[in-house]
Amino acid sequence: MSTLVFLEHHGGVIQKGALGVLARALALxxxxxxxxxxxxxxxxxxxxxxxxxxxxxxxxxxxxxAPLPQPRVDALEAVVAASGAENILFASSVLSADIxxxxxxxxxxxxxxxxxxxxxxxxxxxxKRPALGDxxxxxxxxxxxxxxxxxxxxxxxxxxxxxxxxxHDVAVTLQDFSTAAQIVEQxxxxxxxxSIEDADVIVAGGRGxxxxxxxxxxxxLAAALGGAVAAxxxxxxxxxxxxxxxxxxxxxxxxxxxxIALGISGAIQHKVGMQxxxxxxAINKDPNAPIFDFADFGVVGDLNQVAPKLAExxxxxxx
Amino acid sequence: xxxxxxxxxxxxxxxxxxxxxAADYPPPFSSAEVIAGPTDAPDERIEVGVLIVGGGPAGLxxxxxxxxxxxxxxxxxxxxxxxxxxxxxxxxxxxxxxLSGAVMNPRxxxxxxxxxxxxxxxxxxxxxxxxxxxxxLTRKRALRIPPxxxxxxxxxxxxxxxxxxxxxxxxxxxxxxxxLPETAADRLLxxxxxxxxxxxxxxxxxxxxxxxGNFEPGSDIVAGVTILAEGTAxxxxxxxxxxxxxxxxxxxxxxxxxxxVWRVPKPLRRIVHTMGWPLRKPARYREFGGSWLYPMxxxxxxxxxxxxxxxxxxxxxxxxxLQEFKTHSFVRAILDGGERVAWGAKTITSGGWHAMPRSxxxxxxxxAGESAxxxxxxxxxxxxxxxxxxxxxxxxxxxxxxxxxxxxRIGAFDGYDAEVRNGYLGKSLREVRNMRQAFEKGFFVGGGxxxxxxxxxxxxxxxxxxxxxxxxxxxLRTDRASRYPAPDGVLTFDKLSSVFASGNRTRDDQPDHxxxxxxxxxxxxxxxxxxxxxxxxEVGEDDxxxxxxxxxxxxxxxxxxxxxxxxxxxxxPEGGSGPEYTLT
Numbered sequence: 001m002s003t004l005v006f007l008e009h010h011g012g013v014i015q016k017g018a019l020g021v022l023a024r025a026l027a028l029x030x031x032x033x034x035x036x037x038x039x040x041x042x043x044x045x046x047x048x049x050x051x052x053x054x055x056x057x058x059x060x061x062x063x064x065x066a067p068l069p070q071p072r073v074d075a076l077e078a079v080v081a082a083s084g085a086e087n088i089l090f091a092s093s094v095l096s097a098d099i100x101x102x103x104x105x106x107x108x109x110x111x112x113x114x115x116x117x118x119x120x121x122x123x124x125x126x127x128k129r130p131a132l133g134d135x136x137x138x139x140x141x142x143x144x145x146x147x148x149x150x151x152x153x154x155x156x157x158x159x160x161x162x163x164x165x166x167x168h169d170v171a172v173t174l175q176d177f178s179t180a181a182q183i184v185e186q187x188x189x190x191x192x193x194x195s196i197e198d199a200d201v202i203v204a205g206g207r208g209x210x211x212x213x214x215x216x217x218x219x220x221l222a223a224a225l226g227g228a229v230a231a232x233x234x235x236x237x238x239x240x241x242x243x244x245x246x247x248x249x250x251x252x253x254x255x256x257x258x259x260i261a262l263g264i265s266g267a268i269q270h271k272v273g274m275q276x277x278x279x280x281x282a283i284n285k286d287p288n289a290p291i292f293d294f295a296d297f298g299v300v301g302d303l304n305q306v307a308p309k310l311a312e313x314x315x316x317x318x319x
Numbered sequence: 320x321x322x323x324x325x326x327x328x329x330x331x332x333x334x335x336x337x338x339x340x341a342a343d344y345p346p347p348f349s350s351a352e353v354i355a356g357p358t359d360a361p362d363e364r365i366e367v368g369v370l371i372v373g374g375g376p377a378g379l380x381x382x383x384x385x386x387x388x389x390x391x392x393x394x395x396x397x398x399x400x401x402x403x404x405x406x407x408x409x410x411x412x413x414x415x416x417x418l419s420g421a422v423m424n425p426r427x428x429x430x431x432x433x434x435x436x437x438x439x440x441x442x443x444x445x446x447x448x449x450x451x452x453x454x455x456l457t458r459k460r461a462l463r464i465p466p467x468x469x470x471x472x473x474x475x476x477x478x479x480x481x482x483x484x485x486x487x488x489x490x491x492x493x494x495x496x497x498x499l500p501e502t503a504a505d506r507l508l509x510x511x512x513x514x515x516x517x518x519x520x521x522x523x524x525x526x527x528x529x530x531x532g533n534f535e536p537g538s539d540i541v542a543g544v545t546i547l548a549e550g551t552a553x554x555x556x557x558x559x560x561x562x563x564x565x566x567x568x569x570x571x572x573x574x575x576x577x578x579x580v581w582r583v584p585k586p587l588r589r590i591v592h593t594m595g596w597p598l599r600k601p602a603r604y605r606e607f608g609g610s611w612l613y614p615m616x617x618x619x620x621x622x623x624x625x626x627x628x629x630x631x632x633x634x635x636x637x638x639x640x641l642q643e644f645k646t647h648s649f650v651r652a653i654l655d656g657g658e659r660v661a662w663g664a665k666t667i668t669s670g671g672w673h674a675m676p677r678s679x680x681x682x683x684x685x686x687a688g689e690s691a692x693x694x695x696x697x698x699x700x701x702x703x704x705x706x707x708x709x710x711x712x713x714x715x716x717x718x719x720x721x722x723x724x725x726x727x728r729i730g731a732f733d734g735y736d737a738e739v740r741n742g743y744l745g746k747s748l749r750e751v752r753n754m755r756q757a758f759e760k761g762f763f764v765g766g767g768x769x770x771x772x773x774x775x776x777x778x779x780x781x782x783x784x785x786x787x788x789x790x791x792x793x794x795l796r797t798d799r800a801s802r803y804p805a806p807d808g809v810l811t812f813d814k815l816s817s818v819f820a821s822g823n824r825t826r827d828d829q830p831d832h833x834x835x836x837x838x839x840x841x842x843x844x845x846x847x848x849x850x851x852x853x854x855x856x857e858v859g860e861d862d863x864x865x866x867x868x869x870x871x872x873x874x875x876x877x878x879x880x881x882x883x884x885x886x887x888x889x890x891x892p893e894g895g896s897g898p899e900y901t902l903t
Contacts, residue, residue: 233827237872243828249819250827250874267815290808 001030001120004085006076007056008096009036009044010067016198017091019051020156025089026052028120033057033083034165037075039065042167049165051158056165057083059172066183069098071174076103078172086145087125089118092153100150110142113150125149153197154255154276194228196245201227202256204247204274205235208263208284208303212240217307218262224314230254232270248273262303266291283307334603335796339842341886342790346834348888350561353506353554357515359539367497368399369716370516370542372504372555374408375417376480376702377688378548379487380431380709381716382406386494388717395721403495405540407502407519409878411895413488415500415822416550416878418578418665418903419480419702420611420621422448422472422590426743427706443486445477445615450589454649456596461649468773469697469751470592477590477613479580479621480702481900501895505537507545507555509562513727514683516541517555522893528830544716544726548687548709551666552880554891556690563681567692569673570788572755573666573884574608574696575637577852578623580902583657586617591653592699597643597802598626605630605792607758607765610644611699612653619660619902620653627669627758628789628884632799633846637881638664639803642811646804659812661902662820664852666880669696670786672745672752679708679739680715680732687712693744697751697769704744711738750777756784790886794842800849814854818875822899823853825874825892832892833873833882838866843886850885853877 005022008015014036025032033055036045045056059075076099080088088103090096092114104111116137117128127140127149196202203225205218215229222229231241233248247254249269259277264270266282266289274280275294282295283303292298299306357364369385371378385404389396396403410416432439451473453466488498503520516539523534547556552573560566591612598606608626615621624641644650668674668689675692679685687693688705695704715735719726726732739745754772758765771779806813812820833855835847844867847856853875859868876889877898883889 233874234872237827238870246827249824268819269815 001028001087001123001125002083002085003028003030003032003087003089004057004080004083005032005034006088006090006096006099007034007036007045007048008091008093009038009041012041012044014044014048015091015093016158017093017151017153019048019158020154021089021091021151022048022051022053023159024118024156025087026159028118031055033085035059035076035079037064037072045167046165049163050160052161052163053165054163056167057170058167059170061172063174063179067095068181068183069095069102070178070181072099073102073106074174074178075170075172077106079170080107080146082168082170086147088146088148090148090150092150097150100148104148107146109146109148110144111148111150112140112142114152115140115149116152116155118149118151152253154253196228196230196247196252196254199228199254199256201225201258201260202230202247202254202277203227203260203262204230204232204264205241205262206232206264207234209235209240210263212238214263215241217303221260221262221307221311221314224311224318225258227256227258232264261291261295262307264291265289266294336793339794339840340791341843341846342788344836344839344843344886346836346886346888348834348890350558353558353890354509354562355506355518356510357508357539357541358518364539364541366400366402367405367540367542368403368720369405369544369546370540371404371406371546371548372517373548373550373553373688373690374406374410374413374488374498374500375484375548375550375688375705376487377690377705377709377712378406378408378546379413379484379491380427380706381546381548381687381713382491382496382498383431383487383494384710384713385717386491386496388713389495392717395717398720398722399543402497405497405499405542406491407499407504407517407540409503409891409894410500410897411899412485412500413498414481414485414901415899416897417481417484418576418663418900420578420613420623420699421478421480421702422475422613422699423478424700424703425474425476427703427710431706431710438490441486443478443482445479448472448475448477448590449614452589452591454591454593456593456647456649458596459648461593461647467770470699472590477615478702479615479902481903503891503894504549504555505891507559507562508539508541512682514545514559514681516545520891520894524830524893526828526830543683543720544685545683546685546687546712546716547690548705548712550689551668552883552889553690554889556686557883559681559684559686560676563684565676565678565681567670567674567676569670569786571668571670571674571692572786572789573628573880574625574669575628575664575666575850575852575879575881576623576625577637577641577664578621578662578903579641579659580615580661581620581622581654581657582618582660583620583654585656587612587614587620587653590614596647597640604632604795606632606635607755610641612650620657621903622650625667627755628666628881629787629792631792631795632797633794633842634796634798634800634849636800636803636849636852638814638817638852639800642804642806643802645810651810654810659820661900662812662817663898663900663903664877664879666884667696667701668692668694669755671696671755672748673756673783673786675748679736682727682729682731685712685716685732685735691739693739693748695748695751697754697773698747707742707744708739711735711742752777753780753784756786789884794846796842814852815875818853818877821877822901823875823877823897824899825876825896827874829874829893829896831871831873832890833871833876833887834890835869835871835882835887837869838862839869840865841867844869847882847885847887850881852879852881
């Protein structure tokens with residue numbers, strides 16, 4: 001079975017989610033290759049070698065400078081033809097979702113999206129997909145090849161293996177309609193510290209922080225741990241923290257190694273966005289808060305006292 | 320003012336009249352703002368022959384019947400244009416916003432599929448009602464009582480309205496209807512006194528209404544005939560009734576139902592209705608309602624609790640009443656070892672005959688199903704009324720589009736109006752026309768009057784009853800909420816996890832679609848917070864002048880419509896928002 005993993009990159013750095021999918025694909029066995037599309041991306045492509053990719057297809061052309069989906073559908077079509085890949089895996093992102101959908105239409109291939117795991121059973125690729133608001137997991141399959149899957153962000157961790165990749169250049173002819181769209185302007189949100197999708201440590205704040213000002217506690221603790229700050233829907237709604245930091249059903253799904261929840265009750269709408277975290281620590285004054293049902297460590301107490309003390313201890317340790 | 324409870328009553332003895340009414344704090348909304356002429360350039364409008372608003376049983380029956388008529392009469396069909404029939408629905412997919420008990424009288428669906436046995440056999444059901452029991456509950460006991468004649472369901476079918484209408488939507492599409500889900504009907508297009516279609520809602524607007532990156536403006540969808548089949552508390556229906564002066568003799572009123580579907584280890588072999596506990600019987604509380612338990616095959620049970628929205632106690636919560644109801648030993652025994660698999664809430668139009676629109680049509684416009692007020696609350700039936708009225712509306716619309724006819728003529732739809740009122744729909748509604756209002760006199764007096772009305776087919780008592788709008792109920796406070804059980808996550812659930820179970824995953828950063836007065840007395844704010852099954856309202860800061868600020872979380876909303884009954888106004892959010900019911 002041969003598998004192709006789309007290695008999305010930004011500014012020459014392959015995304016963590018894509019490397020996670022690569023690690024999973026390697027674990028499944030068979031021929032696994034990566035594909036990098038862009039302009040001046042040879043170094044980025046080579047860097048995938050350290051994460052176990054032995055073969056990386058490279059489509060390198062000024063036409064792929066802008067992160068537009070349609071030209072990449074042409075590129076992927078050419079790479080699929082060149083490699084004869086049977087499985088094409090994407091880590092979910094705005095760009096990858098567009099490409100996967102376009103490729104699915106182009107190749108008349110089945111696409112399973114929001115997949116949280118893939119495995120091989122009886123020689124068949126089987127995906128696992130949460131349904132009915134993550135309350136049940138269903139197995140999904142494909143009736144023909146190639147099979148396309150869009151993997152939920154944060155589902156797999158990258159595995160550093162060391163090693164180097166052989167790069168294969170693929171030439172692509174763009175369709176006329178693929179060059180119709182242009183990017184006029186790109187604006188980046190000013191972010192300090194890591195984004196919550198990439199952070200290994202997240203300190204998240206909820207209603208229990210009391211006021212928008214209360215987020216200083218979360219920021220202080222996050223700074224001490226080198227982590228990012230996230231928020232619940234309730235506090236984003238109240239305007240205490242930006243929407244980009246919202247974790248949960250209608251926000252982002254995150255899977256840091258450590259998730260510290262300050263004053264978060266743990267409603268299921270929040271839980272589904274962070275339940276894949278490694279270690280969950282909850283600090284809440286209400287001993288009946290649902291979050292204690294799924295936290296690994298819990299502190300029932302006043303977070304105004306616990307959080308600063310914790311930050312102080314962390315700083316003392318790391319100093 | 321304080322009143323004293325009769326001794327032995329399960330509630331605290333103090334009753335405080337708050338003496339405020341939600342109706343005194345009207346929402347910032349006027350029907351006029353959603354009535355407009357077309358704004359798109361003529362060549363950008365979407366033109367259809369007949370436009371149906373709402374993919375419930377009424378709208379889908381209408382679409383199916385139109386498909387049949389088109390097949391039978393190609394000459395008229397040609398006059399309907401390239402898109403002869405289109406149906407818009409605000410849900411994610413057909414059935415997403417549909418919730419009902421439901422035990423359906425199959426009469427109307429048989430008529431709809433007359434001569435088409437394969438289509439009739441395909442209707443998904445859980446079979447005929449296998450038997451039934453009606454119980455009067457007290458806190459500790461369940462007393463079996465003889466079913467009142469209105470609650471005899473022999474021969475009726477048990478269905479999930481969401482499942483059935485997914486099937487009906489497929490049949491409508493087979494018949495040529497263009498079904499457009501995720502499309503909210505935002506405005507009613509009226510040109511020179513005639514309804515000419517709707518404008519669909521914008522998509523991709525932010526909290527303050529600003530266009531986001533994925534902004535997509537709505538479109539004018541113009542049609543020869545527009546049929547409103549919006550179901551309960553319909554957005555354009557309310558506006559159309561105001562605009563054309565069609566509101567009924569009595570103000571429309573509603574009940575609120577909260578429903579769960581359970582997977583259970585042992586089958587329930589009959590349908591069950593209960594009255595009484597946890598509702599209170601004295602008239603001054605105006606707590607009218609009851610429960611249902613219906614088997615859905617051997618493995619699932621549909622259960623729900625319904626309560627009239629003219630209640631007075633500001634801590635009344637239909638969701639929590641259902642949770643409380645499940646703790647009764649009678650119900651616990653049925654659910655024992657089971658697991659909740661779905662939850663939802665919806666209002667039911669309950670004004671009956673007296674609150675029906677004065678006319679079921681206006682130039683270019685027809686009303687069907689609950690938009691026409693067609694629910695028989697005494698018999699707990701609405702689905703077959705919806706299907707039958709949808710079918711009749713299709714025939715009226717089709718007739719009006721034949722050569723020589725004009726759907727924009729005043730009185731063009733009088734024939735439809737007469738068919739509904741004089742047919743079995745109107746006849747049975749007329750018989751029970753005073754029943755709901757009688758229950759404002761309390762459980763026992765109301766029950767007695769109801770029996771008299773049933774026996775006399777509505778002739779006794781001879782007087783006609785009146786009712787106030789639900790929002791006019793003077794509020795009371797009796798510490799009712801202290802009796803609601805604390806959610807245990809097994810038998811009883813809180814509102815937020817229930818909203819999750821409804822499949823709702825609405826985008827948070829869209830404009831507020833619930834219109835309410837944001838500064839109200841604390842009693843009104845608390846009443847909304849308790850009333851809402853989906854935790855949309857929260858009592859905010861005291862403003863220091865006797866009012867509080869009401870905070871909203873509109874993305875929790877499952878669009879049940881209760882706020883429209885109780886002093887606010889529900890408008891449709893972005894198409895595709897809200898619950899995603901599949902089993903309800």
